[in-house]
Amino acid sequence: MTVRRCRPVSVGGLxxxxxxxxxxxxxxxxxxxxxxxxxxxxxxxxxxxxxxxPERQSTPRLPAR
Known part of the structure; x- marks a missing residue:
């Protein structure tokens, strides 16, 4: 199986x-x-x-005793 890679094209080149x-x-x-x-x-x-x-990082809550 051959994988074809696309060449990057910039807006400036177009x-x-x-x-x-x-x-x-x-x-x-x-x-x-x-x-x-x-x-x-x-x-x-x-x-x-x-x-x-900014993404809020949730802290795991411990079960109440």
Missing amino acids: AAPALGALADSTSLRTALMPLIILPALGGLLLRGLREPA
Whole structure:
């Protein structure tokens, strides 16, 4: 039995051809604008998230005597 392993693909590797095509059809400045705007937008959206509550560890209760 042969196990096939998938190669990891990043978002940057998927977006690079699209950004290249956009730069070819418009200008480099227009193509690089999403690289400035999207991280800033993501940072603003993530500011509203809260840290997850720490997990509570339950202590085993001993039977009453």
